[in-house]
Amino acid sequence: MSRIVYLDQNHWITLARARRAPGKIPNEEEREAADQLWQLATTGLVRLPLSFAHLGETAHAGNGQRRRDLAETMLEAYDGWHMMHPLAITRHEFQSAFGGPALTPEDVFTTAADSPFSTYTPDPRERASDSARRSLAELTWRAAWSCALLEDTLSEEEAEAEARAVDRWTGALTDLAQLSVDSPIGEDRGRAALHLVANFQEEIALAAMRAGLSAAEMHDQLIEDPTGLIARMPSCGRGLEIVHGRLRNATDKWTRNDLNDLYFLAPAAAYAHYVVAERKTGNYLMSSTGRTTPGASVHLNLRSLLKQLREDMQAGVESAQSM
Secondary structure: OOEEEEEOHHHHHHHHHHHHOHHHOOOHHHHHHHHHHHHHHHOOOEEOOEOHHHHHHHHOOOOOHHHHHHHHHHHHHOOOOEEOOHHHHHHHHHHHHOOOOOOOHHHHEEOOOOOOOOOOOOOHHHHOOOHHHHHHHHHHHHHHHHHHHHHOOOOHHHHHHHHHHHHHHHHHHHHHHHHHOOOOHHHHHHHHHHHHHHHOHHHHHHHHHHOOOOHHHHHHHHHHOHHHHHHOOHHHHHHHHHHHHHHOOOOOOOOOOHHHHHHHHHHHHHHOOEEEOOHHHHHHHHHOOOOOOOOOEEEOOHHHHHHHHHHHHHHHHHHHHHO
16 A cells, blocks of 8 residues: 655755755755655655645745746656645544544545545545546546646635635734733633634535434534544644644744645644654654544655654565564
8 A cells, every 4th residue: 555645845845956956955864865755656655645734835935947847757656646725624524523424545645536625525435446447537637737736826815815715823822922921821721622613614614414303402512522533633732732832832923825735734744654743843743743643654855754753664575574
């Protein structure tokens, strides 16, 4: 089985530089690790899924050669694999908490059409459907994704609307951090849980409806122990740990880039085998190990990832030989 490796955008940039401009990577070990990861991806030993965050961040890179180099590298290496949108994952995790089936890595990382978008719903029946029909849908979708990754840009109005929405989000967390400076740990952990519930109201309501809960039953489950409910979820639980950890750090400032780091790296760490994260969120993910469900091995650079991959692959070979 191929190992799933989710790369934060800055590590995709390193991979692109290794392919197109290796001289721009000052660390020789990192450059060699990028080359080795490329070989593993192109031979199918690892999968490098893309997400909606990658599409959005690439679109922000403009239309120059740097953006084209990055997009082409992604398209050459990802082999059609995507990660479900975090909002879709959140819906399903709450649905599972309300009594529905749990998500699996096969649900979260998929070649299914439209899977990176928040409206996507995994359907187990699709895996057993006619392969020719499914292949045609995925091929059409793959062509559309390629065009979007290479060419999509935000209009001035779209960019301004996005900036306002993100600023509201960072402002709310900055205000919450001020309340948490002198409060007991349990109290600010509860605030972090309630903040996540408030941000996911539509997803929670839809999950409750799909699980067959009434509004009163949904309310009772959320009010009884919102912190415990979220902590048991693979992705949302990691989101809770990141938010709580950052609220306890009075010097930590929320920025616009933190939105993608929080909402995309948390589910990746919950369902992938490996995640190569940006430094700040990666450290929070690593420090929360033991308080979350089992998940990915988290790394901050490609050379650390490759060291772990080699060790795990060697262990797999030795295990197979001993059987």
